[in-house]
Amino acid sequence: MITAPTFPLKGPEKANAALDRTIHTAPVADTEVSATDAAVLSSDFETFLTLLTAQMRNQDPLNPTESTEFVAQLANFSAVEQQIRSNEVLEDILGALSGGQDIVALAEWIGRxxxxxxxxxxxxxxxxxxxxxxxxxxxxxxxxxxxxxxxxxxxxxxxxxxxxxxxxxxxxxxxxxxxxxxxxxxxxxxxxxxxxxxxxxxxxxxxxxxxxxxxxxxxxxxxxxxxxxxxxxxxxxxx
CATH class of the missing domain: 2.60.40.4070 (Immunoglobulin-like)
Known part of the structure; x- marks a missing residue:
């Protein structure tokens, strides 16, 4: 069986491949997000913007990337960021409710x-x-x-x-x-x-x-x- 030869990626193909790896390895919106993911997301987002800029600069002018693809890629990162912020807000609310319950329970001690x-x-x-x-x-x-x-x-x-x-x-x-x-x-x-x-x-x-x-x-x-x-x-x- 004859195997088709492979060649190293150059120019637009290299940028597109790197960007594709970043998108697919980044966390998605419905993934469980921990508190430490915020720092990771910030680093990934900087890398994403760098690769996105490289992709736009090096794309084939005769076959440019669809604008909808850029929008989808940005939406992925935006969704993850919103998920992290939502989790932080929920943790704050839970902490406040727990503290309130403690105070309510302690109020029963007054007068005793x-x-x-x-x-x-x-x-x-x-x-x-x-x-x-x-x-x-x-x-x-x-x-x-x-x-x-x-x-x-x-x-x-x-x-x-x-x-x-x-x-x-x-x-x-x-x-x-x-x-x-x-x-x-x-x-x-x-x-x-x-x-x-x-x-x-x-x-x-x-x-x-x-x-x-x-x-x-x-x-x-x-x-x-x-x-x-x-x-x-x-x-x-x-x-």
Missing amino acids: EVRFASSASFDGTPLEIETTPVPLADAAVLVVRNDQGEIVQVRAVDPSQRFVTWEGQQSDGTDAPDGDYTFSVEYHAEGELISSEPGRVFVSVREVRMDGDTAILVAADGTEIPLSEVTAIREGAPD
């Missing part, structure tokens, strides 16, 4: 009470305080401070217990006045202080917001509470 390492308002009702026991401790004391930072009571508690209750008494046995108090539990081993853990109490939530990807609860006294640090939630006290 959450347990957190913060001051607590005392009105004569005993307060339950959560702490973190230290395994090596053989003794522990609850330290209560008023809003001036002054110690109003220090009393022994069971070092193995996670919860302790403050009934509102001061060190001299008198009732503490209403107000804001903070709590800590100091753990000792063989007479030495080995750890001081903050007491966590229930506080009322008055505001919620997103700080980037972090949900923030704002207590009635203005304390900002990362949602990840909340250990319990309950219905708010009735007005």
Whole structure:
């Protein structure tokens, strides 16, 4: 069998072949487009314009390329560009909707009470305080401070217990006045202080917001509470 000889392409044929390869290897409009395709498209489009210009300059004047072919080639790239931009817009919309759903869910926390390492308002009702026991401790004391930072009571508690209750008494046995108090539990081993853990109490939530990807609860006294640090939630006290 005789095989027809092949010859290297020159002039218009070479430009047309290169342009044809660019068109057929470029992404088309109905192809899935990723975010990184925008940079690739920009590079391909520059190459496309260069080859298109070369094709127009070197086309056979007796047999010029149909204008409809140029229009079709430009339409291919335009469609891909529009697809990329549409995907970017959809991603932005999805992100906005997701953020909105987070805020709506967090709004349910407003008016409720959450347990957190913060001051607590005392009105004569005993307060339950959560702490973190230290395994090596053989003794522990609850330290209560008023809003001036002054110690109003220090009393022994069971070092193995996670919860302790403050009934509102001061060190001299008198009732503490209403107000804001903070709590800590100091753990000792063989007479030495080995750890001081903050007491966590229930506080009322008055505001919620997103700080980037972090949900923030704002207590009635203005304390900002990362949602990840909340250990319990309950219905708010009735007005």
